[in-house]
Amino acid sequence: MKKQFKNSFYAILSIIAVFAFNSCEDFEKFEPLDANSIADETPPLASFTATQGAGPDEEWKNYTFGNGSTSATSYSWDFGNGSTSTDVDSATTYPGEGTFVVTLVAKDNLGVSSTFSETIEVIEPDEPLVPDPVLINFDFDKLPKSSGSDCSCAGWINKDIGEQGESSSGNGGTDNVVKFDNNEPDHVYQEFAVTPNADYTIAIVTSFKSPTGGPFPSMLELRVLTGSGYAAGYTPTYYTDTADFPQEDWGYTTISQVEDATNNLLVEVQDNPSDDGYFTKTYTFNAGANDSVALFIRGIGGDSIGDFLYTGGDEEIRADSVIITAVN
Amino acid sequence: MKNSMKSIKIIVLFVMGISLSSCEKDFLSPDLESLVNAEIYYNNEEELLKGVINMYDGIQGVNSTSSNDNHSLQVEFYLTEMRSDNTRTKSSEGEAAQFENYTVQATNGIVEDYYRSFYNVVFRANVVLANIDVASDANRANIEAEAKFVRAYAYFNLVRLYGDIPLVNQVLDITDPGYQAISYTRVDTAEIYELIVSDLVTAVDGLDNSYITRASKSAAQALLAKVYLTLGTNYVEAQSLCEDIMLAGFALEPNFKDVFFNELNDEIIFAIGYEKDGLDSQNFSAEWLNAVGRTSGVNYTTQDVRDALDALGGNRTLYSYRVDTDQPSQFQVVKYIPDGDETLDIEETSIDPTKAGNDWIVLRYSDVLLMHVEAIMAGGNDTSVPAALSSFQEVRNRAGLTDVVTTITKEELLDERRVELAFENHRLFDLIRFGEAQSILSQFSAATGGSFNTSDLLLPIPQREINLSRGVMSQNPGY
Known part of the structure; x- marks a missing residue:
């Protein structure tokens, strides 16, 4: 009895064992491997x-x-x-x-x-050449202004710091030069983009009327003004058509701002050469920590009177062109 | 009987009266009046100014060896210099050695210490800003500027070390419904930098140069320039910020040693002040020595930095590293030593070196001169612009290297920064900013048996923060 029981116990055990091994195969056969496995909760993310x-x-x-x-x-x-x-x-x-x-x-x-x-x-990085700045109406041709009529001063007017230059003829052309009248606060002003810390050359062609011998000899003053000196919050706009240029509310709105030495990258003064021919003068400046600067030219030598506290002297001055090139 | 009813009614009314009056809020949550507490403290400008000083106390950190204290700036060198090719531990042991081996764990206690400390600085700045209304009209803008400078300084360090981090620009109360979300939402670095830039612009406008160990206009300008250089944008503005500082009256100390051992000199733009032998003393100076105090033998110089100093340091080398006389095969940092050095003619700064008084220099003039060069180089490979050459030459001349420089390459600038500013916690950030971290640190790490890869350029978000966030906060790659 006891033995029989033991035998049947073994028999059952071996049947179970066979089932157990078989059953594993069955499970794998009928059920995909990952059906009951935990999903990859932290899958990789390539970057x-x-x-x-x-x-x-x-x-x-x-x-x-x-x-x-x-x-x-x-x-x-x-x-x-x-x-x-x-x-x-x-x-x-x-x-x-x-x-x-x-x-x-x-x-x-x-x-x-x-x-x-x-x-x-x-891409092979090329040493970028510094581009030449773009000056509109650099030749002082008689072109449309925003206020209607044409002028050699078109594109060059800032009524907050002077009176506009006049159209004139000279150097073998007609309506092709800008004139800084005697005893008037005439000026030209234009803002342009530059590459920071680059060197630039300015070539300007000018002519002075022969000295009158009076007490106030005319001189032509040229300044390059920093963009960092623009009025607070001012962002320059570079117009391409002279008819679009506004005539006030530029980056420089007062003469004291212009004359502040920290705002000047270049200050040059031309004296009367006592020869009324047209001569080219060249100057250089470095743009420093500016990506925008302004060129300001005016006649001086007269009394410190009027709205702007400066005037040209006794003689007219004319400018035929101003060309600025990058030094590469 | 009727009488007794009446008296009962009276008693009931009486009891009700007492119970109603006892329900007033004061009994349940009385205001703390016998001690100072933040909720009721800031009533006038004098009290607010204590909150301003409290911000610097947070940056200073606690001089202790307890890992529960906020050690703040005093542990910054672990996360910066020791993670660069400049320094390492003397014995390569323990948590501190994870940095030089590039095996930092998310559970590293120093990583957590700094994170917690600098968010505490942010909190202190936010407290000042939250109470800004009590300031007088005359001083309000100035106090606001100072708090925003400190907040920007803290965030600039945090964002460079940890990457995307929570943006907290208000005082958070644990009962606020948004508390959990703000504390544990990682915000894109670009958004963090937006806050830093806007805070620093406010700081530049509202500050003057009255202080060296507190915020100043020049310090805010220098920090903003460095932020622009780090972002690789606004090089022109960075240059003009540097040029403003160059007109503000700072000057290089003629003798390099005096930069560190003649405190508050003309070269220092912003330093965190420490006072010897007291609660406002610091411990990092002693930690860089051998067997002084509990933790020491860290921030020892690597062969790599000594080679660079020997080749390029000029007269700066003598005051940058020295032989450890107790262990002559090892070399210590000279800048900031607390217990003097007779050979170098340096006097001790405190009786107990673990309570040192050496200030920590955050920004100094030669850093600005070299940033000026970097701004002009504007991400290029080299420059020979005269303004850059002159700034570069000024730094080299002081080091006794007077040969005339005619062009500066990016590599030369990075090297010059390394030997000029060695052990001042700049090197790692410089490598990253110059885009050279991967190539230089993988070579360095291969040579020293470390396991550097680019994911080591950010520290892990402390595991404790991730746990507190209940899994909301994600970890940086590689951890």
Whole structure:
């Protein structure tokens, strides 16, 4: 009885054992592996940043890649130039200019992966030449003003700090020069964009009427004014058509602001050469910490009277052109 | 009987009267009157000015070895210099060695200490701003500017170390419904920088140059210039901010040693002041020595920085590192030593080196001169603009390197900053700002057996914050 019981016990046990082993296979056969497993709660997210090399030689072809992926354990890089890597951070050298797609596959230990691609434009950085500034109506031609009539002073008027110059003829042309009248506070003013810290040359062609011998000989004063000295909150607008230029409320609104030495990048004064021909004078200035400056030219030498407390002297002065070029 | 009814009614009314009056709020939540407390304290400008000084107390940090105290600035070198190629621990042991090995854990106590300390500084600044109404009309703008300078300074450090971080620009009360959300929502760095820039613009407008160990106009301008350089935008504004400071009367000390051992000299634009032997003393100076106090032997110089100083330091090298006489194979930082050095003719700053009085220099004039060069270079590879050459030459001339400089490359500028400002917590930020951190630190780390990769350029968000956020806060990549 006892033995029989023991035997049947073993029999049952072995049946169970067989079932148990079989049943595992069955479960795997009929149920997908991951149906009851916990999902990957922290799947990887691939990400990277690319940095171009810098230096005097061919360093621009070198790129370094910083890995910003999260929840990943292994990485596979394709730099788009035929080379690959499995490092965390990586670097490659491109053969030259071109467009390359960089792909990073970040994978975790559960086999879940994430892919991130970025297109890299490899461009050799050229030493940018400083462009010449753009002065509108640099030739002082008789062009439309915003107030209607035409004037050689079009584009060059700032009524807050002087009276406009007059149209005139000279140097072999007609209506082609601007005139700073005797005994008047005549001026020209224009703002323009510059490259910070670049050097510039100003070439100006002028003519003085022969000295009258009076007590107030005329002089022509030229200043380059800093953009950092513009009125608070002022942002320059660069007009291209003389008819669009406003005639007041520019960056400089008072003569004291103009005469503040900290606002002057250049101050030059021309004396009467006692020869009424047209002569070219050149000056240079450095733009300093400014991306915008203003050119201001006026006749001086007369009494400190009138609305602006300056006037031209006894002789008329004419300017035919002003050309500013970058020194590269 | 009727009488007794009446007396019962009277008693009931009486009891009701007492019970009604006892329900007034005071009995349940009495105001604390015998001690100072923040809710009722700031009633006039004098009291508000104590709140202003309190901000600097927060930056100073507590001189203690208890890990529960806010050590603030006193542990900053761990997170900056020791994570760069400039310094390391003497023995490569413990939590402190995680920085040089680039194996920082989210549970690192120093990482948590600094985070907690500087959010506490932000809190102190927000308290001043929240009570700004009690200031007089004459001083309100100035006090607001000072608080905003301190807040921007704290956020600039936090955002560079931890990346996206919570933006707290008000005093948070734990009962506020938004408390949890504001404290644990990581905000994009761009938004943090917006607050920093706007705070510093206010600071530049509202401050003058009355102080060195408190906010000043020049300090705000220098910090704003550095923010612009870090963002890689507004190089022209950064340059003109530097040029304003260059006209404000600062000058390089003729002798490099005096920058550090003649306190409040003409070169210092902003420093955090410490007083020897008392509650306002500091401990970091002693930590950089051998066997002085409980924690020491940290921020020792690397071979890498000594090579750079030997090659490029000029007369700065002598006052930058020295042999550890107790352990001659090791080399210590000279700047900020507390217990004097006879050979170098440096006097001790306190009787007990662990209660040192050396101020910590945050901004000095040579930093501004080199930022001026950086602004003119404007992200380019080199410059030979005369204004940049002159600033660069001024720094080199003081170091005794008087050969005439005709062009400056980006690499030369980064090297010059390294030897001029070594051990002043600039190096890591300079490497990142110049875009050279990955290449230089991966080479350095390969040579010293560390495991650097780019995710080490940000510290982890302290694990404690992530736990308190109940999982809302995400961790930085790589941790």
